[in-house]
Amino acid sequence: xxxxxxxxxxxxxxxxxxxxxxxxxVEDAAYLRIERTRVYFDDILAxxxxxxxxxxxxxxxxxxxxxxxxxGFIVVAMDDSxxxxxxxxxxxxxxxxxxxxxxxxxxxxxxxxxxxxxARMCYSFRKARAREVYRDLVxxxxxxxxxxxxxxxxxxxxxxxxxxxxxxxx
Amino acid sequence: xxxxxHRSCTSxxxxxxxxxxxxxxxxxxxxxxxxxxxxxELPCAQHARNRAEAACARCGQFxxxxxxxxxxxxxYCPACFERLSAEGTLPGVTNQTWNWRSLGAxxxxxxxxxxxxxxxxxxxxxxxxxxxxxGLSEKKSKGDSEGIAGLYLVILLNxxxxxxxxLMVTSMLGGLLK
Numbered sequence: 322x323x324x325x326x327x328x329x330x331x332x333x334x335x336x337x338x339x340x341x342x343x344x345x346x347v348e349d350a351a352y353l354r355i356e357r358t359r360v361y362f363d364d365i366l367a368x369x370x371x372x373x374x375x376x377x378x379x380x381x382x383x384x385x386x387x388x389x390x391x392x393g394f395i396v397v398a399m400d401d402s403x404x405x406x407x408x409x410x411x412x413x414x415x416x417x418x419x420x421x422x423x424x425x426x427x428x429x430x431x432x433x434x435x436x437x438x439x440a441r442m443c444y445s446f447r448k449a450r451a452r453e454v455y456r457d458l459v460x461x462x463x464x465x466x467x468x469x470x471x472x473x474x475x476x477x478x479x480x481x482x483x484x485x486x487x488x489x490x491x
Numbered sequence: 492x493x494x495x496x497h498r499s500c501t502s503x504x505x506x507x508x509x510x511x512x513x514x515x516x517x518x519x520x521x522x523x524x525x526x527x528x529x530x531x532e533l534p535c536a537q538h539a540r541n542r543a544e545a546a547c548a549r550c551g552q553f554x555x556x557x558x559x560x561x562x563x564x565x566x567y568c569p570a571c572f573e574r575l576s577a578e579g580t581l582p583g584v585t586n587q588t589w590n591w592r593s594l595g596a597x598x599x600x601x602x603x604x605x606x607x608x609x610x611x612x613x614x615x616x617x618x619x620x621x622x623x624x625x626g627l628s629e630k631k632s633k634g635d636s637e638g639i640a641g642l643y644l645v646i647l648l649n650x651x652x653x654x655x656x657x658l659m660v661t662s663m664l665g666g667l668l669k
Contacts, residue, residue, distance in 0.1 A: 354590055367493075463512070
């Protein structure tokens with residue numbers, strides 16, 4: 322049984338991260354195949370959380386917004402009619418809203434670094450969920466590595482006192 | 492030296508939270524061979540000075556602690572493990588599967604783009620539904636509920652396209668017969 326934690330989307334595709342009993346499972350959906358890798362808790366070196374803007378996403382929003390506003394812009398340039406402005410407003414407002422939301426909210430990213438693999442989860446709106454996942458992962462990883470750690474060496478026993486001398490025979 | 496807590500990147504100065512771990516190093520217990528010959532311990536096939544502690548489930552070769560690879564409840568030598576992994580027949584290492592939802596969506600897309608071929612849309616939507624049903628059965632067998640809504644959506648899309656395609660073919664045939 323696995324629990325979905327989050328996902329990371331970039332130009333290379335979408336990677337979903339699930340938590341199983343003793344590891345994180347990363348599903349990389351590339352075109353028609355899904356590739357799964359695991360980051361075991363006892364292989365994890367560090368977990369980080371940071372907030373980023375994503376310049377590529379903002380640039381994409383600007384370009385797409387410009388593309389969708391282009392017909393309205395052409396109408397305004399030729400006719401300066403109200404309809405053109407309304408069309409630009411309607412077509413461009415979703416992109417403008419997404420742009421503003423990204424600027425103010427940013428994206429929280431949690432990255433789990435293993436010896437050979439890593440897993441990343443991004444949270445655009447659910448900041449509380451990001452903090453909860455971070456805390457939960459730290460606890461689970463600490464517990465898993467504590468179980469595997471070698472037991473502490475036994476404390477050195479003090480040298481036993483010499484046996485008492487028998488009483489002299491009378 | 493890095494420490495856990497609130498840090499700042501030395502390159503871009505952005506803040507981040509860091510928690511460091513110190514995982515225990517994996518240790519393999521290797522027992523040296525005390526003696527060889529009849530009645531004595533068996534040596535590892537690759538490391539003659541190490542005592543064999545298991546035999547490969549595929550080739551039967553004796554292995555020491557350094558060589559043995561445990562996978563899916565079986566023990567393999569490195570060569571057999573590599574071969575079975577490359578063949579994709581090792582159950583514990585199966586890490587690739589078909590993206591059934593994408594396959595179903597691709598079938599739906601082909602129905603739309605190639606509607607003029609008539610034959611392809613007639614079977615494409617059926618293939619799309621079959622792929623999604625396979626995806627659903629796979630998720631059910633693993634107890635995974637994530638992504639099921641997407642599969643049902645693609646099934647619905649294929650059904651709609653199939654219905655539309657059948658309607659189109661029926662109306663064309665009706666027009667031809669008249």
